Amino acid sequence: MQKYKERKWSGEKGKKFGKVDDPYLPWGGRHEMAICTNCKAIYQNKRWFFDEELYRKHIGQETTNRVICPACKKIQEHYFEGELTLDGGFFTQHREEILTLLNREAERVAAKSPADRIIEMRPEGEERLIVETTTDKLAQRLGRAVYRAYKGELDFRWSHMDKFVRVYWSR
Numbered sequence: 434m435q436k437y438k439e440r441k442w443s444g445e446k447g448k449k450f451g452k453v454d455d456p457y458l459p460w461g462g463r464h465e466m467a468i469c470t471n472c473k474a475i476y477q478n479k480r481w482f483f484d485e486e487l488y489r490k491h492i493g494q495e496t497t498n499r500v501i502c503p504a505c506k507k508i509q510e511h512y513f514e515g516e517l518t519l520d521g522g523f524f525t526q527h528r529e530e531i532l533t534l535l536n537r538e539a540e541r542v543a544a545k546s547p548a549d550r551i552i553e554m555r556p557e558g559e560e561r562l563i564v565e566t567t568t569d570k571l572a573q574r575l576g577r578a579v580y581r582a583y584k585g586e587l588d589f590r591w592s593h594m595d596k597f598v599r600v601y602w603s604r
């Protein structure tokens with residue numbers, strides 16, 4: 434997968450991940466249920482969720498379709514729809530505690546919504562960190578969480594025609 438900087442976003446994403454031909458739902462109506470063998474997310478009644486008990490009950494059954502869920506595929510393919518950039522002197526000084534806050538918030542979100550995951554946290558030099566997320570929603574949530582805790586400056590920029598968002602937080 435290319436980084437967004439190297440590709441044109443307009444139109445391209447709709448083709449790849451649009452509702453019309455979502456490549457991640459290939460089993461149609463053949464199975465009542467699908468389970469992601471990577472993260473244990475369960476697909477039932479047209480939505481993904483986590484349920485450890487249900488997972489244990491169904492993973493061994495023949496009617497269960499074993500798949501890799503859309504979020505895990507996006508992580509594997511490094512396909513991100515949100516990007517949060519954190520920087521500044523305050524960030525550098527409080528890097529560890531801000532990272533802890535980001536991870537905790539991401540866990541909380543993912544527990545309810547398996548689609549929303551962090552793909553990668555990538556330092557850029559000493560003062561900057563880039564967080565790539567599977568959805569635009571998660572990048573916004575993480576940016577807001579940091580802003581709530583530490584104030585600073587928060588900014589959202591949306592790509593033209595697309596759901597892709599770049600969130601900037603600085604302090």
Ligand SMILES: [Zn+2]
Nearest residue numbers: 469472502505
């Ligand atoms: Zn998964």
